[in-house]
Amino acid sequence: MLDKKFLGTFLANKGLDAMLVSSVHNISYLSSYFGFSPLERDAYLLFTHDNRYIFTNPLYSHEAASQSSDIQIIVHTKNNPFPKNLATILSNKKLENIGFENDNITVVEYLKITSATPAHFIATSLDHLRITKIPSEIQKIKNACEIGDIALTTIKKYIKLGVTEKKLANLLDFTIKKLGADPSFPTIVAFGKNSSIPHHHTDDTSLKTQDIVLIDFGVRHDNYCSDMSRTFFNGKPTKKQKDIYATVLNSQHKAVTYIKDSLAKNSPVDAEKVDRIAREYITQRGYPSIPHSVGHGIGLEVHEAPPISPSSSDNIGEGMVFSIEPGIYLEGKFGVRIEDLYTIQSGKLIQLTQSPVSLQEI
Amino acid sequence: MLDKKFLGTFLANKGLDAMLVSSVHNISYLSSYFGFSPLERDAYLLFTHDNRYIFTNPLYSHEAASQSSDIQIIVHTKNNPFPKNLATILSNKKLENIGFENDNITVVEYLKITSATPAHFIATSLDHLRITKIPSEIQKIKNACEIGDIALTTIKKYIKLGVTEKKLANLLDFTIKKLGADPSFPTIVAFGKNSSIPHHHTDDTSLKTQDIVLIDFGVRHDNYCSDMSRTFFNGKPTKKQKDIYATVLNSQHKAVTYIKDSLAKNSPVDAEKVDRIAREYITQRGYPSIPHSVGHGIGLEVHEAPPISPSSSDNIGEGMVFSIEPGIYLEGKFGVRIEDLYTIQSGKLIQLTQSPVSLQEI
Secondary structure (H helix, E strand, C coil), X not given: CCCHHHHHHHHHHHCCCEEEECCXXXXXXXXXXXXXXXXXXXXXXXXXXXXXXXXXXXXXXXHHHHHCCCCEEEECCXXXXXXXXXXXXXXXXXXXXXXXXXXXXXXXXXXXXXXXXXXXXXXXXXXXXXXXXXXHHHHHHHHHHHHHHHHHHHHHHHCCCCCEHHHHHHHHHHHHHHCCCEECCCCEEEEHHHHHCCCCCCCCCECCCCCEEEEEECEEECCEECCEEEEEECCCCCHHHHHHHHHHHHHHHHHHHHHHHHHHCCCCEEHHHHHHHHHHHHHHCCCCCCCCCCEEECCCCCCEEEEECCCCCCEECCCCEEEECCEEEECCCEEEECEEEEEEECCEEEECCCCCCCCCEC | CCCHHHHHHHHHHHCCCEEEECCHHHHHHHHCCCCCCCCCCCEEEEEECCCEEEEECHHHHHHHHHHCCCCEEEECCCCCCHHHHHHHHHHHCCCCEEEECCCCCEHHHHHHHHHHCCCEEEECCCCCCCCCCCHHHHHHHHHHHHHHHHHHHHHHHHCCCCCEHHHHHHHHHHHHHHCCCEECCCCEEEEHHHHHCCCCCCCCCECCCCCEEEEEECEEECCEECCEEEEEECCCCCHHHHHHHHHHHHHHHHHHHXXXXXXXXXXXXXXXXXXXXXHHHHHHCCCCCCCCCCEEECXXXXXXXXXXXXXXXXXXXXXXXXXXXXXXXXXXXXXXXXXXXXXXXXXXXXXXXXCXXXXXXX
16 A cells, blocks of 8 residues: 555654564555454564565465565464564664554563564554555445445345344345445444444344334445444434434534535644534533544544544544544433544545435334 | 452462453453453453452443443543553552553553552463353353354355355355354355465355365354364365365364373373374375364354464363364365364363264265
8 A cells, every 4th residue: 555655754754774563454554465364463564664574374474475475474483483583684684773563562572572682662653554545445445335325225124113133234244245345343233222322232122113223334345444324213203303313413514514614724624623513512402422432534444543532633634534423322212323434535525425314214 | 250269269379469351352251241342442350359340431331330230340531541540449459469461461551551550560361261161151152053053054055056155155144143143253165276275265256166165164152152164075076185085084083082082091181282193194194284273272262272283281171162173275276174163071072063074065
């Protein structure tokens, strides 16, 4: 995804001779090899001003090599474990100041690595490495969003009295896979009072008359993720439900308007302010504050930079892709969440998810 | 899962006043709350001689509290972040020697935690915490295995000319979910030469005459995992394929026989030796050495202690649940893997996966 110049500039800015990358999504991003498991430590990547190296076990060496032709693959074995192989490279290439992902490397890994080499290791977070997407990445996320829109339309006919949350989620996942993609995270289907739990675990609850139906799901296609939430009404919503739905939708709209206005004025789009505008619109109407962030960046991971939260210090700029997902949750009663993905291209806010958001009775 | 006595003994043996637990599966195990995401740091758990505490964010506090009634929930906020809350508890309860999972805590977390409190932190791996299962845990794994057996039988009819790997995997996943469970990891379906890559990523390859069909999948049910691999022949196998299939099956049988014999003689079952016996049976017949471990423990995670590998230092004992999964892979040609789960109960080896292993032409 990135050219050598970018990596060279990164090292120069940080005063580093090399950067040791350990988080699997950053390794994929920097190597274009997507085969390593996100659940195990299958590999490390080292980049210098001139070279990239992948340290991995024999199980991955052939495949990683075939897909990352200009990267040197160094295989670790029982007698040549990773810290030893890394130390050899650092010594041979006279690399002394090495950045490492301090928010990813564990204490035991750090001790093993640093005890094998006299090199100096410098804490260097890469949590903003992938914040700005190039057009081909945005296109992939857009494709994932389109698959999500089609899948949701396809399964809407199954939302009827008696269907269980698990059955509906299974049909949605099956449809996503039939369309050549995968769910990007475990699909959330929440009926009735389950919708009041933002991270509800889809269960065997069956749909009853007047229940709210909250669906929060994403698609991973060509390694890039989408994320979308919709809330439907099985039957006629009450006056209060209508008001809550309108409030959530307006909250999203307020955040969008702030972004559009800022872009039009060429002024910075403050992620913390996006969160605050959506959040305060809801609390000012007497509803409880959103118990989660208003949004998040998305790409190879469902949650990545920029965070759109009360503690965010990012500005949202050209090429970033992010969600805006306000919600109102009445404990033990019901919840409403509406989530869409957006990007900024050529100075304009573009919405990527396209499923309708007007209040729908099913 | 564990009584207070066990935790007290653990602390006493390690000379600790408390243990800080960060890995999500250990937190679930010690709290019986399974709602935290395995992909984010949603919570920490601290256990002392007298108490357990969960530190989490507001999103999880209610649900965790309702499902772990005797655990104190401490919510972190912007002004009261986790390290501060932890420091308060340690100070109030006069806890000085604190174990932490050095193979899980990141460098940045370690620095934040240790700079907030004068307590002394001691590297303490919990990677063997869950190695021995109680009967109710084994029953859950057995149930997951049964669902896997049923699902595989159900989808066998779809293994026919022209079906794609992805379509078959999707049908298998759909069937697993219809049975009320979930895949425990991304289902591997590998046709023809794809079967020569042990961790092949299921793709759009379609099934051709004389192709090998390798399926490696697992089920998660009631939080516990199964794992099973089967290799079928679409049409008549060649003489060489037959020999390889028989060699892999015999390799598994040799490992099983060593375990049974050791148990009968009341002698220790050496995990490294289980690996070696299966591995050497294959290399002695002129085939390449297995490019992965011969087996692994399984439970809340698909891969957990004990490892059954050349570097394992564990003995396999009563209540452990583990796979034996030898394979032969001919690069660019085809591969055969057979994997079953076993446990030891009342001093006897019991096989948990039950799908037939005799050579099957489809």
